[in-house]
Every structure is written in C-alpha cells, then in structure tokens.
Amino acid sequence: MTNSSAPIVLHTLRCIGFAELSRVADAAGISEADAESHLIDLAVAGWATRSTGEFGAWGLTEAGRAEDARWTAEELTTAGTRGAVSAAYEKFMVLNPELLDLCSAWHLRPLDGATVPNDHSDSAYDARVLDRFVDLDGRADLVCADLAAALPRFARYRARLTTALDRARSGALEHLTDHMDSYHTIWFQLHEDLLATLGLPRR
Amino acid sequence: MTYVHPLATDVDGSADLLGAKAHGLLVLRRLGLPVPPGFVIDTRAGRAFLKDGRFPEALDAELASAVRGLEAATGRRLGDRDRPLAVSVRSGAAVSMPGMMSTILNLGLAPTGAEDTMGQLRTAVETVFSSWRTPRATSYRELHGIPHDLGTAVIVQAMVFGNRDRHSGSGVAFSRDPDTGKQTPYGDVLFGRQGDDVVSGESTTRPLAELAHRAPAVWGDLRAALHRIEQHHRDACHVEFTFDSGQLWLLQVRAGGLTGRAAIRVAVDLADEHLIDRRTALRRVSPHHLRLAHTPHIPSDGGFDILARGRAASPGVATGRIAVTADRAVRMAADGPVILVRPTTSPLDLPGLAAATGTITSRGGPTSHAAIVARAMGKPAVVGATALTVDPMTRCVRAGDRVLPEGTVLTLDGSSGEIMLGDPGTVTATTDAHLHRLLDWADTISGDRSQRSDEQRLTDAQAVVAGAGHATRRTSSPSSAPSMPALPPGKTTGSTGWGPDLG
Numbered sequence: 071m072t073n074s075s076a077p078i079v080l081h082t083l084r085c086i087g088f089a090e091l092s093r094v095a096d097a098a099g100i101s102e103a104d105a106e107s108h109l110i111d112l113a114v115a116g117w118a119t120r121s122t123g124e125f126g127a128w129g130l131t132e133a134g135r136a137e138d139a140r141w142t143a144e145e146l147t148t149a150g151t152r153g154a155v156s157a158a159y160e161k162f163m164v165l166n167p168e169l170l171d172l173c174s175a176w177h178l179r180p181l182d183g184a185t186v187p188n189d190h191s192d193s194a195y196d197a198r199v200l201d202r203f204v205d206l207d208g209r210a211d212l213v214c215a216d217l218a219a220a221l222p223r224f225a226r227y228r229a230r231l232t233t234a235l236d237r238a239r240s241g242a243l244e245h246l247t248d249h250m251d252s253y254h255t256i257w258f259q260l261h262e263d264l265l266a267t268l269g270l271p272r273r
Numbered sequence: 274m275t276y277v278h279p280l281a282t283d284v285d286g287s288a289d290l291l292g293a294k295a296h297g298l299l300v301l302r303r304l305g306l307p308v309p310p311g312f313v314i315d316t317r318a319g320r321a322f323l324k325d326g327r328f329p330e331a332l333d334a335e336l337a338s339a340v341r342g343l344e345a346a347t348g349r350r351l352g353d354r355d356r357p358l359a360v361s362v363r364s365g366a367a368v369s370m371p372g373m374m375s376t377i378l379n380l381g382l383a384p385t386g387a388e389d390t391m392g393q394l395r396t397a398v399e400t401v402f403s404s405w406r407t408p409r410a411t412s413y414r415e416l417h418g419i420p421h422d423l424g425t426a427v428i429v430q431a432m433v434f435g436n437r438d439r440h441s442g443s444g445v446a447f448s449r450d451p452d453t454g455k456q457t458p459y460g461d462v463l464f465g466r467q468g469d470d471v472v473s474g475e476s477t478t479r480p481l482a483e484l485a486h487r488a489p490a491v492w493g494d495l496r497a498a499l500h501r502i503e504q505h506h507r508d509a510c511h512v513e514f515t516f517d518s519g520q521l522w523l524l525q526v527r528a529g530g531l532t533g534r535a536a537i538r539v540a541v542d543l544a545d546e547h548l549i550d551r552r553t554a555l556r557r558v559s560p561h562h563l564r565l566a567h568t569p570h571i572p573s574d575g576g577f578d579i580l581a582r583g584r585a586a587s588p589g590v591a592t593g594r595i596a597v598t599a600d601r602a603v604r605m606a607a608d609g610p611v612i613l614v615r616p617t618t619s620p621l622d623l624p625g626l627a628a629a630t631g632t633i634t635s636r637g638g639p640t641s642h643a644a645i646v647a648r649a650m651g652k653p654a655v656v657g658a659t660a661l662t663v664d665p666m667t668r669c670v671r672a673g674d675r676v677l678p679e680g681t682v683l684t685l686d687g688s689s690g691e692i693m694l695g696d697p698g699t700v701t702a703t704t705d706a707h708l709h710r711l712l713d714w715a716d717t718i719s720g721d722r723s724q725r726s727d728e729q730r731l732t733d734a735q736a737v738v739a740g741a742g743h744a745t746r747r748t749s750s751p752s753s754a755p756s757m758p759a760l761p762p763g764k765t766t767g768s769t770g771w772g773p774d775l776g
Contacts, residue, residue, distance in 0.1 A: 085620060086620055087599070087619075087620050087621035087622070087623055087624065088621075088624045127624070167409060167640070168408060168409040168412055170640040170641065170642070170645065171409065171412060171413065171416075171640060172412060172416075173640070173645040174639070174640045174644070174645060174648075175416045177645070177648040177649070178648075179416075180416075180417055181561055182559045182560075182561055183529075183559055183561075184533065184536075184559050184561035184562055184565060186561045186564070186565065187588075195416075198415050198416060199416060201415070202412045202415055202416065205408065205412070206408065206412070209408060247645060247648075247649050248649040252649070254642075254645055254646075254649070255620070255623075258619075258620050258642050258646075259620045261642070262619050262620050262621070272617050272619060
C-alpha cells in the first residue's frame with residue numbers, strides 16, 4: 071500500500087471488527103469521505119468487504135488480516151520501537167485488571183453480603199465508580215503517551231477515551247461500559263491493537 | 274511490642290490484628306487441620322510500615338527469630354544449599370480483598386546464601402505491605418467501603434508444592450455447591466500444579482470430584498476437613514488447598530461464597546442439620562438473596578446432562594444453536610436463537626455477541642471483556658467453561674469425548690454457570706421447596722400470615738428476630754445490617770456469620 075492512511079483504515083478494521091463507515095472513520099480519526107475512499111480501495115484489493123443488508127458494515131477478509139499482520143510488523147520494524155511498545159503493553163496489562171474490575175463494579179455491586187445487579191439508584195455508589203474511572207484514566211494517560219511516542223497512530227485512543235469519559239462525566243453514564251463507543255469498548259480495542267501490533271495471542 | 278506471631282494453636286488474636294486469613298488459619302490449626310507451618314506479621318507492623326516507610330523497630334529481630342523457629346520446625350534453613358527452606362509470603366488484611374495484593378512464592382527455593390535470602394525475605398515483606406496501596410487495591414476498597422488506613426498483615430509459611438509429583442496438585446473446594454446449595458462439595462482442582470494457577474484461571478482445572486478416584490486419600494481428608502470446618506463455624510465454607518505427595522494442606526478458609534438460591538438452601542439445610550436454629554437461618558438470608566433467587570434457572574433435577582460448568586458471568590438462561598464464530602452467529606441468528614461459543618472474545622466478536630441470545634467462553638473469568646460486554650448487552654453468559662474446546666476449523670465444540678457440531682441446541686444458565694445439552698426449560702424460585710420452608714418459618718416467627726411479598730415476609734421476621742436480640746437494631750436497614758465484605762463479582766458471600774470475614 072502506498073497511500074499513507076489506507077493502512078490505518080485497514081488496521082482500524084483489524085482492531086474494531088465489523089463496523090459501519092462512521093465508526094471506522096471515527097476510530098481512524100479521519101473524515102468519512104476519506105475513510106470510504108480507503109475502504110473501497112481495500113475492497114478492490116480483496117482485503118476488506120462490505121456486508122449487504124441494512125447494516126452495511128465493513129470488515130476484513132482473511133487476506134486483509136494477513137496483510138495487516140504484514141503491515142504492522144513492518145511498521146514496528148521501521149519505527150524501531152518494539153521495545154517501547156512492549157514496555158507500554160506491560161504497563162497496560164497492570165491497568166487492565168483494574169479497568170475490568172471497575173466495569174464489573176458498574177454492573178454488579180456488593181450490598182449487605184450479596185452481589186446484586188447495580189440498578190443505579192444509589193448515585194453515591196455510581197459516583198465512586200466514576201471517580202475511580204477518572205483516576206485510572208489519569209494513569210492510562212501515561213501509557214497512552216508512551217504508545218503515541220512509539221507509534222503516532224496510538225494517539226487516537228487517547229482522544230477517543232477522553233471523549234467517552236467526558237460524556238460519562240457529563241451524565242451520559244452508558245459511555246462507561248454500555249455503549250458501542252464506551253470507555254470499555256475503546257479500551258478493549260486498544261487491548262486488541264496492542265496484541266495485533268506485537269503479534270501476541272490473547273491470553 | 275510483639276509484631277510477629279507463629280501460626281500455632283496457642284496463639285490468639287483478632288482478625289483486626291492478625292488479618293482475616295491468618296485468623297482463619299489459626300482456627301484451622303486449633304481444629305487439628307493441616308496448615309503449613311509459618312508465622313504472621315500483624316497489621317500494626319503493616320500500618321507502621323505504610324506510615325514511616327520502614328520496618329518498625331524490633332521487627333527485624335522478631336522476623337529473624339521467627340525464621341529460626343520455622344527452620345527448627347521444618348528441619349530446613351533459609352539460604353542453605355543442601356536443605357533450603359522455601360517460603361510463601363502472602364497478604365492478609367483484616368477484611369477480604371481477594372487477589373488485590375502481592376504474593377511471593379518459592380522464596381529461598383534457589384538459595385543464594387543465608388544473608389542474601391534473609392534480605393530477599395525482608396524485601397518480599399515490604400512488597401506485600403506496600404501492595405496495600407496499589408491503585409487497584411485502592412479502587413477495590415473505595416467500591417467495597419473498606420477503610421484505607423487498615424493496612425495488611427503478612428503471612429510467611431513453609432512452601433508446599435502442588436507441582437511436586439503426580440500425587441500433588443491444588444484447588445479450591447466449597448463445602449456445598451455455591452450455586453445451588455446442594456450438600457456436595459464443589460470446586461476445581463489442578464493436578465500437578467500450584468494454587469496460583471487455579472486462581473489465575475490460566476490453566477485447565479478439573480472438577481473437584483475427580484479427586485475421588487485420582488487421589489482418594491486426599492479426597493477423604495478434604496471432605497473430613499470441610500465437614501469439621503462447617504461443624505465449627507456452623508456455616509458453609511470454602512478453602513484453598515494443596516496436596517503435596519499425597520499430603521493435604523489447607524492454605525485459606527472463607528465463609529459463604531454462595532449465590533442467592535444457594536444461600537437460601539444452605540440456611541434451611543443447616544437448620545435441618547441442627548447446626549443453626551431457624552432464627553439464625555432467617556438472619557442469614559438477605560432480601561437481596563431472595564431477589565436473586567427469583568432469576569429463572571435451569572432445573573437441577575430435570576434429568577438433563579450437565580455438559581460442562583463454567584463461571585456465572587451474566588444472569589439468565591439462554592437456549593439456542595451453537596455457533597463457533599461471530600460471523601456464523603450473525604448469519605445463523607436470522608433463523609432463530611444462537612449461542613455463541615468462543616475460546617475468548619475480542620472486539621471482532623462483538624457483532625456475534627450482539628446477534629446471539631447467549632455467550633459461552635472456554636477461558637476467562639467473571640471480569641473478562643466477554644463477561645462485561647454480555648452484561649452490558651443484558652445477555653446471559655457463562656465464561657471459563659474449561660471442559661469445552663472450540664474448533665472453528667471443523668465448526669464444532671468438543672466436551673471430553675463428545676463432539677457437538679455447529680447447530681447443536683444447548684442451554685446455558687448465566688447464574689449457575691451450568692451448560693446443558695438440549696432445552697431443559699427453566700424454573701423460578703416460586704417452585705423452590707427450600708424457599709417455601711424458609712418463608713413458612715418467617716411467618717411463624719412474625720405471626721403474620723397475610724398475603725405479601727416474599728421480601729416483606731422475610732424482613733418482618735428479621736425485625737422480630739433482631740428485636741428479640743437488640744431492641745433498637747433493625748436488620749432490614751442496609752446501614753445497620755451486619756456487613757460482610759463481598760467476594761469479587763460473580764460470587765457472593767452468603768452469610769453474616771463468623772464475626773469478622775475469613776477472607
């Protein structure tokens with residue numbers, strides 16, 4: 071591939087899975103028009119496919135997945151930052167269990183000796199969970215900065231995580247865990263991206 | 274001041290002082306149950322370290338003395354090249370915080386000289402003290418209402434090895450089934466492996482019952498130990514254990530860990546067994562347990578085969594045809610309900626999770642990405658069903674010798690973790706004989722047999738029970754109900770018994 075942001079779109083599909091144009095563009099941090107041009111190029115090359123029907127979502131083909139693996143390996147070699155990305159991944163994996171704890175705490179809460187579904191009637195409890203998300207996000211900031219320094223495309227995650235957290239803080243609490251673009255979903259994609267970039271299996 | 278206390282039968286101290294884990298181990302010692310020799314550095318030392326950034330005066334000397342005692346008890350020496358003493362160094366706060374703090378295993382196993390190994394032990398103790406302040410532990414305390422200034426004790430014990438030989442292993446055992454309350458021990462065992470592999474969920478565990486034929490003597494000892502602990506505490510319990518060349522060792526004991534339905538059954542059964550009275554049984558069930566018990570579940574005795582059992586991740590029962598990739602789940606969902614079965618999930622599986630009525634993963638725990646997404650979508654899920662192998666190439670799921678091709682109908686229960694072939698249907702608490710008996714007792718005690726909700730019947734009786742004991746205390750009020758720290762999501766602590774939590 072020669073066009074500079076086409077591989078980014080390919081890799082975005084690799085990390086977010088089947089998604090409609092607007093979500094691809096948002097995740098890649100480019101305009102929908104540009105994203106669509108690249109997606110069409112990727113489809114012509116046999117690397118992406120668009121499902122028919124009402125959703126019309128874009129996704130990778132097996133060949134596209136292989137091409138992405140080749141591209142990310144080359145990207146990392148060219149940048150010469152495998153060590154930095156690996157180190158950032160180790161730091162990410164320290165934060166990951168805590169993030170998963172917090173997401174679980176959003177859904178389930180301890181109450182009088184039982185673990186019950188969080189019905190969100192206790193705003194003080196919800197505020198405590200949100201506070202811990204904010205605290206964790208501050209520490210995630212350092213990991214995101216390391217990653218962006220090693221490979222600039224990772225900077226997009228920082229922007230997206232901030233958007234999700236800001237929405238949650240302004241009252242749209244579904245943006246913590248219960249939305250297509252929730253903090254958890256973006257984190258999950260970042261996790262997938264790190265595994266794909268480093269060529270690691272999911273544990 | 275004495276900071277270090279041997280794990281010996283004549284040592285007495287509160288869970289506040291020694292930490293709940295050491296307190297539980299001392300109870301086991303007094304019951305004559307096998308606990309590896311060791312000592313505990315108490316929470317006062319932990320708090321002093323957090324405050325000053327160094328060991329309190331006298332702790333070094335006490336630590337050295339305790340190590341000498343452990344050397345004498347084991348006939349081994351720390352740092353010795355011929356007969357090295359290997360120890361575990363574990364956290365143990367006054368309140369249960371499972372998995373939140375550091376553990377150091379096998380210290381001293383590769384000896385580098387006595388001085389040096391003692392230095393390593395000192396550093397390990399500092400590491401565990403400091404792990405009280407990791408952000409994850411801080412988050413846990415925030416969300417569970419645990420004060421931040423308690424600090425942790427540290428338990429140092431002679432290592433026992435679940436990976437020593439083919440007569441060794443480790444596991445977790447509940448005295449009663451934590452999901453159904455049935456009076457049979459339930460749990461997981463890993464043959465030839467250390468206990469931390471069980472807890473981390475990264476190795477394939479086997480059902481506890483396999484101990485019965487693979488290590489019958491250990492199984493017998495374990496059952497007897499669980500029975501002994503139940504008799505003493507008058508409550509269901511669960512233990513972490515290791516067997517080392519056929520010798521059983523208990524490493525931890527906790528109360529309860531029961532889901533809502535199980536908490537009701539266990540309370541009624543314990544009353545029938547005369548371990549507790551009916552008033553105590555009523556106190557041990559909370560209105561939350563009643564509410565949780567009303568979630569529809571798979572019938573326990575419907576004659577259907579349990580294909581596998583994983584961990585409950587998102588409540589509810591789902592029946593559908595197996596799909597082994599997200600793509601297939603999306604396609605098949607057009608023709609009716611689908612159960613997505615995956616080893617783990619990635620963001621690429623999200624359309625499959627959205628299309629499916631329920632999800633099963635063979636790996637991962639109740640706080641995995643899959644569990645979180647399933648709960649976010651409000652769909653039943655079972656995770657960590659380790660007996661299942663997913664083969665996307667041949668489009669099938671294997672369970673032991675059974676091969677289930679894509680399209681096979683199965684049912685999962687996201688509250689109990691059970692997975693069954695076919696469609697066994699569902700039942701709710703309204704048909705639960707144990708619930709009816711408990712509520713009958715409640716009405717007898719409250720003297721009120723009018724039509725009202727189950728929760729009301731329970732809380733009316735609890736008010737009478739509480740009034741008899743403490744005139745001003747109302748157990749129905751969340752703020753004054755006896756609080757017991759919960760285990761991580763997915764498991765619930767089932768009772769208010771045992772005073773401080775044996776966490």
